[in-house]
Amino acid sequence: MKIFPKQKKSPVQFYLLIAILFITLITIYLGSQYGYFKVYLFAINLVTTLVYGYDKLTAKYIWFRVPENVLLILGLFGGSIGGFIGQVLFRHKTSKKSFQLSFRLIIGFQLFLIIWRYY
Numbered sequence: 001m002k003i004f005p006k007q008k009k010s011p012v013q014f015y016l017l018i019a020i021l022f023i024t025l026i027t028i029y030l031g032s033q034y035g036y037f038k039v040y041l042f043a044i045n046l047v048t049t050l051v052y053g054y055d056k057l058t059a060k061y062i063w064f065r066v067p068e069n070v071l072l073i074l075g076l077f078g079g080s081i082g083g084f085i086g087q088v089l090f091r092h093k094t095s096k097k098s099f100q101l102s103f104r105l106i107i108g109f110q111l112f113l114i115i116w117r118y119y
Contacts, residue, residue: 015070019047041078048079052086052093059092068099075106 026043027036051074055066071093075083083103086092093099 015051015066016073019051019070019074022047044074044077044079045082045085048074048082049086049089052083053090056090056092068093068102072099072102072106075103076109080107080110 023040023043026046027040031039048071051066051071055071057063058065071083080103084107087094087103093103
């Protein structure tokens with residue numbers, strides 16, 4: 001018997017707001033000391049990994065889930081390494097083909113931008 005009733009969807013805006021808040025606070029607090037871009041990349045990847053872990057936990061207990069769009073948006077804005085770590089560490093979203101295709105397209109786009117910028 002399940003204790004918690006199954007929830008349909010969680011608000012995307014709420015999860016994005018919380019993630020952006022943590023990323024902003026970490027960047028502001030440590031940015032002047034270590035460089036804002038480096039701290040931003042660290043913060044977004046840390047938050048993305050934690051969001052994957054949270055979503056895996058909620059998948060087991062049927063609480064409010066983190067929408068796939070939130071995971072993909074975090075990856076798009078620099079958290080793709082954290083997303084990959086979260087997938088491997090928590091074994092989460094590794095077998096869903098539509099999600100993996102979108103995630104790989106994001107990584108390909110980021111690699112294109114890096115190559116275009118530096119070569």
